[in-house]
Amino acid sequence: MVGIYKTIISLILWPIWFLFFIPSLFLLYILVFVIPHKYFYLIIRPICWIYCLLAGQLLLRENKPPPLQEQPYLYLFNHVSMFDQFMVGAFISHYITAIGAEEIFKYPVWGQLIKRYGAIPIKRKRLKSALKSLELVENAMKSGTSFIIAPEGTRTTTGQMGIFKKGPFHLAKNTGITIVPVALIGAFQAKNKEDWRLMPGIIKTRFGKPIKKDEYKSLSVEGVRDLTKTRIQKLIEGDN
Numbered sequence: 001m002v003g004i005y006k007t008i009i010s011l012i013l014w015p016i017w018f019l020f021f022i023p024s025l026f027l028l029y030i031l032v033f034v035i036p037h038k039y040f041y042l043i044i045r046p047i048c049w050i051y052c053l054l055a056g057q058l059l060l061r062e063n064k065p066p067p068l069q070e071q072p073y074l075y076l077f078n079h080v081s082m083f084d085q086f087m088v089g090a091f092i093s094h095y096i097t098a099i100g101a102e103e104i105f106k107y108p109v110w111g112q113l114i115k116r117y118g119a120i121p122i123k124r125k126r127l128k129s130a131l132k133s134l135e136l137v138e139n140a141m142k143s144g145t146s147f148i149i150a151p152e153g154t155r156t157t158t159g160q161m162g163i164f165k166k167g168p169f170h171l172a173k174n175t176g177i178t179i180v181p182v183a184l185i186g187a188f189q190a191k192n193k194e195d196w197r198l199m200p201g202i203i204k205t206r207f208g209k210p211i212k213k214d215e216y217k218s219l220s221v222e223g224v225r226d227l228t229k230t231r232i233q234k235l236i237e238g239d240n
Contacts, residue, residue, distance in 0.1 A: 009056065010197040017054045024050075029113045037118060038095045048090035052083055056200030057190050061091050063207040066180055068094055072146040073210070074177045076168060078161050078232055079150035081187035087205045088148055088182060096146045099137060118145070134167055141175040151228070155193040161233065169224040172216065179216070181208035181228055183235030208235045 024047055031043060052059040066073055075088055075096070085098070097118040105111040105121045115121075120140070122133040137147060151164040172179055185204040191197075208231050216224045 006195075006197040006199055009200060013054070013056050013198050013200075017051070020050065020054050025109045025113060029109055029116075032113060032116045040117070041089075041093055041095065044089050045091070045093070048086040051086045052090070052203065055083070055191070056198050057083065057186075057203045058201070059087060059090055060202060060204045061207070062185075062204055065091055065093070065207050066178070066210045070178060070210075072141055072144050072177055073180045074141070074168065074172055075146070075148040075180045075182055076151050076228055076232070077148070077182040077184055078236065079152045079155050080159065080184055081155065081191050081193075083187045083190060083203060084150065084155075084184055085148065087184050087187060087203060091205055091207075092146075092148075094146065096148055097140075098148045099133065134171060138171055138174055141171060141177050147171075151225070156188065157193055159188040159192070161229065161236075164225050164229050166221050166225060169221045169228070172224055173221055176213040176217070178213065179211040179224075179228055181211065181231040181235060182206065183208065183232055185236065206235045208232070 028043065028047070032040065035043065049059055071094060073096075075092070077084060077088060089096070095118075097120070098114075099122050100114060100119050102121040102123050105115055105119075118140075120133050120136050141147065149168045151168050152162045153165050154162075156162055171177065183206040185206055186201060187203050190199055190201055190203055211224075211228065211231065216227060219227065
């Protein structure tokens with residue numbers, strides 16, 4: 001019965017979602033040329049929330065994001081669903097950008113939009129190119145830009161966190177940026193990678209205590225990785 005319900009509700013929700021999503025992309029593409037990046041979050045936040053709502057998800061926040069005056073931040077989260085970036089973006093009140101797989105920059109409108117917004121493409125299977133992308137990210141961080149990155153690199157297919165790649169933690173060590181662990185709750189059940197259907201419900205973004213440079217400066221890259229993963233896992237389990 002659950003499977004039938006998911007199928008029926010998905011056949012209703014997906015057309016509604018796309019009827020909003022596609023026009024919103026064109027609107028954002030126009031606005032990104034008009035609104036300064038530092039104010040663009042005023043548009044991004046409500047749209048991210050609406051993206052979740054129209055897919056049958058009530059998006060809630062637990063714990064406050066870190067204070068604005070202590071930017072830049074590196075937001076790291078468990079990668080579970082298509083909703084992930086929306087779940088974080090809906091609650092960030094400052095300019096924040098991301099690293100994205102090179103192929104998504106080839107998508108019509110979406111690719112041009114995120115490139116204009118400052119997202120940096122990365123060729124994950126080409127080491128030299130990936131290192132060049134990470135160098136661009138590092139320079140942006142040193143200039144005060146915050147980033148959102150999924151350390152796993154791809155969405156989980158089991159609901160459990162996978163192996164964390166070292167790239168984000170090299171960035172942290174090289175820049176001293178403050179790491180913000182973020183746990184995304186309920187998103188895997190809402191829409192996982194291997195099922196086209198949606199399951200309406202409540203999804204939560206749970207912000208953890210920032211990990212500042214002083215806390216990890218004596219750790220190796222692997223040590224910072226393990227510390228961050230442990231913090232995210234504790235957040236998932238409800239330990240704030």
